[in-house]
Amino acid sequence: MKSFSDALKDGSVKLRDYVERAAQTGALDDRLFAVDLSKADAVDAAEFFDRTELVKNLETLVRQVLRRVSQGSGNAVYLLDTVMGGGKSHTLVYLYLLFQKRPLANSRPELREILRDEELGGVPDAEVVVFDGMNADPSLPFEEQPNIARFFKDGGGKDDVARSIEAVGKPVVFLVDEVLAYLAKRKEMWVSDLAFIRTLAEAVADTANSVFVATVPSDTSNQEGYKRLVAAFKEIKRKADLIHPQNPGEDFARIARKQIFKWVDGREAKEAAEWAHRMLEREGYAVDEKRYAECYPFHPMLIKVFTERFAVYENFQKTRDALKLLAWICARSKSLPYPFIGPGDVDLDERYLRDALTSANTFEIKNLSEIVSTDILPAKDDKRRALTALYLYSLYPKEEQRGLDRRDLFEALLPENGSASDLERLVKDYIRQEALYLEENKENGRFYFKEEVVIRALVRREAENIGDVTQELVKVVEEFSKEFGGHVSAALDSSEVYPEKLNLVFAPLNTQGEHAAEEYADKRGFFGVDSRSANAVVVVYPSEDAGVAEFEWALKQNIAVEVLKKRFKGKKHVLERLNEIGEEVRAEITAKFCSTYTSLLLYKDREKKHWRVQPRENTLQAYAEAVKQTLMEKQKAYFDPSKVNLELLFERLLGERSEVRVEDAYENIARSSTIPYLPRSVFAETLRLAVQNSIVGLADASQPTRLIHNLSGRGDGLLILSRERKAAIEQEEMTTATVEGSQGVESGGENKAPGQQKDVKGQGEPKSALRVKLTVSATALKKEDVRPVTILLEYAENAWRISREKDGDAFVEVKLSGNEGSARFKAVMDKVGKVKSFIEAFANAFEGEDHKLTLSVNLREDLAKQVEEKMAGRMKLAREEV
Numbered sequence: 010m011k012s013f014s015d016a017l018k019d020g021s022v023k024l025r026d027y028v029e030r031a032a033q034t035g036a037l038d039d040r041l042f043a044v045d046l047s048k049a050d051a052v053d054a055a056e057f058f059d060r061t062e063l064v065k066n067l068e069t070l071v072r073q074v075l076r077r078v079s080q081g082s083g084n085a086v087y088l089l090d091t092v093m094g095g096g097k098s099h100t101l102v103y104l105y106l107l108f109q110k111r112p113l114a115n116s117r118p119e120l121r122e123i124l125r126d127e128e129l130g131g132v133p134d135a136e137v138v139v140f141d142g143m144n145a146d147p148s149l150p151f152e153e154q155p156n157i158a159r160f161f162k163d164g165g166g167k168d169d170v171a172r173s174i175e176a177v178g179k180p181v182v183f184l185v186d187e188v189l190a191y192l193a194k195r196k197e198m199w200v201s202d203l204a205f206i207r208t209l210a211e212a213v214a215d216t217a218n219s220v221f222v223a224t225v226p227s228d229t230s231n232q233e234g235y236k237r238l239v240a241a242f243k244e245i246k247r248k249a250d251l252i253h254p255q256n257p258g259e260d261f262a263r264i265a266r267k268q269i270f271k272w273v274d275g276r277e278a279k280e281a282a283e284w285a286h287r288m289l290e291r292e293g294y295a296v297d298e299k300r301y302a303e304c305y306p307f308h309p310m311l312i313k314v315f316t317e318r319f320a321v322y323e324n325f326q327k328t329r330d331a332l333k334l335l336a337w338i339c340a341r342s343k344s345l346p347y348p349f350i351g352p353g354d355v356d357l358d359e360r361y362l363r364d365a366l367t368s369a370n371t372f373e374i375k376n377l378s379e380i381v382s383t384d385i386l387p388a389k390d391d392k393r394r395a396l397t398a399l400y401l402y403s404l405y406p407k408e409e410q411r412g413l414d415r416r417d418l419f420e421a422l423l424p425e426n427g428s429a430s431d432l433e434r435l436v437k438d439y440i441r442q443e444a445l446y447l448e449e450n451k452e453n454g455r456f457y458f459k460e461e462v463v464i465r466a467l468v469r470r471e472a473e474n475i476g477d478v479t480q481e482l483v484k485v486v487e488e489f490s491k492e493f494g495g496h497v498s499a500a501l502d503s504s505e506v507y508p509e510k511l512n513l514v515f516a517p518l519n520t521q522g523e524h525a526a527e528e529y530a531d532k533r534g535f536f537g538v539d540s541r542s543a544n545a546v547v548v549v550y551p552s553e554d555a556g557v558a559e560f561e562w563a564l565k566q567n568i569a570v571e572v573l574k575k576r577f578k579g580k581k582h583v584l585e586r587l588n589e590i591g592e593e594v595r596a597e598i599t600a601k602f603c604s605t606y607t608s609l610l611l612y613k614d615r616e617k618k619h620w621r622v623q624p625r626e627n628t629l630q631a632y633a634e635a636v637k638q639t640l641m642e643k644q645k646a647y648f649d650p651s652k653v654n655l656e657l658l659f660e661r662l663l664g665e666r667s668e669v670r671v672e673d674a675y676e677n678i679a680r681s682s683t684i685p686y687l688p689r690s691v692f693a694e695t696l697r698l699a700v701q702n703s704i705v706g707l708a709d710a711s712q713p714t715r716l717i718h719n720l721s722g723r724g725d726g727l728l729i730l731s732r733e734r735k736a737a738i739e740q741e742e743m744t745t746a747t748v749e750g751s752q753g754v755e756s757g758g759e760n761k762a763p764g765q766q767k768d769v770k771g772q773g774e775p776k777s778a779l780r781v782k783l784t785v786s787a788t789a790l791k792k793e794d795v796r797p798v799t800i801l802l803e804y805a806e807n808a809w810r811i812s813r814e815k816d817g818d819a820f821v822e823v824k825l826s827g828n829e830g831s832a833r834f835k836a837v838m839d840k841v842g843k844v845k846s847f848i849e850a851f852a853n854a855f856e857g858e859d860h861k862l863t864l865s866v867n868l869r870e871d872l873a874k875q876v877e878e879k880m881a882g883r884m885k886l887a888r889e890e891v
């Protein structure tokens with residue numbers, strides 16, 4: 010690949026001197042592109058011929074005019090209508106110089122070839138008469154204009170004029186430019202002027218070998234005038250049809266190359282085109298290699314910007330403005346490291362180019378320069394190239410056709426490294442992260458610059474003003490918590506620990522890395538010696554290498570979306586876009602959450618351990634799964650009873666003892682770090698399995714100990730028995746039963762009360778509950794009393810739950826009363842969490858005052874008893890039977 014810069018150095022391409030000068034001085038001679046028929050005498054004819062590209066139309070016209078003048082054959086009247094490519098005035102000046110500078114013309118190789126074809130020894134001698142409507146005197150009628158008057162002096166009829174023309178004695182070539190401009194200035198006189206112009210043309214048609222060439226610009230804003238002008242010439246005998254440009258795009262590329270370059274090596278052009286082919290083939294894109302060679306060193310897509318896009322703007326001066334811009338672009342591209350000067354290589358930092366390409370007058374958009382300076386100029390390298398190309402292609406009136414899709418963007422830039430997808434990613438990232446005006450058209454995949462700030466950018470601006478993201482993060486953790494179900498309590502920065510659940514405590518975002526996490530856990534006292542639930546806590550924290558800032562940024566953007574939704578209430582299309590962005594941002598939040606909170610800190614075997622979580626994918630489900638998996642694989646916690654090693658677990662729980670209270674065993678699970686943690690519900694199931702498999706036995710708390718087989722609810726107040734102890738009791742029960750049966754004794758043996766015997770018989774079935782109303786009062790609710798009170802509430806809740814399963818009437822009522830002015834609070838126990846926080850708040854507010862807490866318990870007697878026992882040790886209580 011040979012860069013443009015290298016091609017300049019080795020002479021494969023050579024810039025014209027005026028472009029070289031512009032590159033050095035920073036000033037471009039504007040007059041170079043102003044072709045003015047009335048000043049054709051002042052033109053340096055040699056240079057003009059040199060810089061003229063003999064495009065098809067021009068060549069054909071030259072041949073026809075030569076034939077007419079030399080042989081009188083062919084048409085006498087020509088109407089030139091060129092839109093883009095061959096210039097009208099340029100053509101007339103060419104014809105002018107052809108006849109005025111005959112020796113020079115005869116020496117030009119391209120003209121010599123034409124003359125030979127036409128069997129002419131040289132350009133024939135002819136008189137040239139010029140009328141330039143732009144510079145004509147508007148106070149004079151057409152027939153009195155200086156160059157014209159002599160043909161009308163012997164009368165204004167067609168034949169009179171024809172005679173005057175023939176009287177010249179040689180062919181006369183009439184070159185008429187800018188008729189419309191002249192007629193417009195003539196006000197109501199234009200009708201007669203046009204009649205005289207027509208007469209002149211008709212007269213020329215009647216001569217032997219004179220010719221009349223006039224321009225009729227169809228691209229004028231004066232369409233009415235254009236139609237009248239064309240109609241006026243229509244009836245003329247031997248008229249020519251309008252000469253339209255055949256291939257404006259192709260003509261323009263050739264003209265531009267001729268005007269700007271002294272020399273372009275054809276071999277070099279071909280090689281560069283082959284290179285472009287390879288670049289595009291790499292991505293599987295087809296390519297018009299010939300077009301690349303034709304345009305070289307211009308990129309065909311740069312040419313297209315001018316011929317197909319800018320050309321539709323009325324105030325853009327077609328070929329002239331395009332040439333000027335291209336000359337500047339080339340002057341600024343002398344060190345370009347790519348073979349083709351493409352739409353991405355336009356230097357928008359350069360004043361002239363920037364002004365021209367952001368002109369509100371030309372492109373009918375006011376804030377183009379704002380768009381360029383905020384969205385394009387700060388970018389560098391590849392990004393800058395991509396943005397510049399997108400910008401040029403965004404200058405188009407129809408919004409749906411603005412910009413470039415990934416394929417065309419790739420072609421515009423022809424990057425040696427990287428794919429179309431890489432480019433697409435670059436642009437999309439820019440849209441997401443920085444751009445104010447760049448947008449993606451979802452319907453056709455084009456990236457383009459919009460006039461208004463895009464909504465995505467509004468979100469970013471709003472997000473920049475947001476400070477705290479805690480609330481937003483709490484929501485994410487809550488969302489995540491649902492993935493786990495009831496076994497797990499996940500909360501952000503929470504000091505509340507539930508021993509019956511696995512507590513995933515998410516450390517605040519700034520708690521990054523192992524050291525910070527340990528400090529955090531210490532501060533919260535999670536794993537301290539006096540912690541009763543060290544085994545139930547796992548601190549989840551952002552790893553050292555996590556992108557915390559990005560996560561935070563996504564959270565901020567989500568807050569911003571909500572803020573903007575309120576602001577734009579009622580604006581449907583804004584809301585739709587905000588919802589879309591909201592969805593994207595939330596997906597990003599989920600992904601970032603999963604990739605940020607990837608470290609676990611926990612207590613196992615009396616040590617703090619750090620483990621990594623590696624979710625398969627960044628979804629909350631996969632993440633939850635990964636957390637569970639990690640904890641299970643390392644035997645830290647189980648959520649599935651069937652995975653627990655029952656033998657080992659109960660061996661540990663019982664130790665040397667032959668029996669242990671279920672309640673104490675569970676407390677041990679929550680506290681000890683040497684056994685795996687089991688959520689309470691999992692533990693209950695585990696216990697049931699262990700009983701079923703005769704790994705342990707189970708007994709109620711009666712005297713003497715009696716085995717029970719059917720574990721329902723959570724088994725509070727029951728005893729777990731070792732295998733040996735269970736066997737011993739079985740033995741004993743069998744003996745007793747035999748005695749009872751044989752002796753027919755109604756009441757039980759020595760140690761048995763009649764009521765208890767009834768219990769044993771009815772084991773496992775719900776029986777009518779014996780109710781107690783239990784009132785416990787706690788005086789002087791102080792902050793430090795709150796903890797025991799909340800523990801009590803938890804016990805009460807458990808008892809209530811079990812009781813409720815059997816009997817819908819069960820209730821525990823909490824009343825909080827105080828001295829005058831204090832509130833009275835009452836709630837049912839399925840809102841125990843709320844009751845707890847109320848009590849906490851209450852204690853805070855009325856600290857040091859004397860208040861009473863009353864629990865009214867209406868439960869099955871055995872459960873009521875349990876609650877009573879629990880509370881007795883901690884608080885004074887009063888009991889009332891019902």
Ligand SMILES: Nc1ncnc2c1ncn2[C@@H]1O[C@H](COP(=O)(O)OP(=O)(O)OP(=O)(O)O)[C@@H](O)[C@H]1O
Pocket residue numbers: 041042043044060061062063064067091094095096097098099100226264267268326328329332
């Ligand atoms: N065949 C050509 N070879 C080289 N340069 C050309 C050729 N045709 C046109 N140009 C250049 O293109 C530019 C526009 O041409 P020109 O001024 O003749 O257009 P026009 O049709 O007269 O435009 P307008 O309608 O604005 O008068 C000029 O700078 C001219 O030099």
Ligand SMILES: [Mg+2]
Pocket residue numbers: 044097098099
């Ligand atoms: Mg012109």
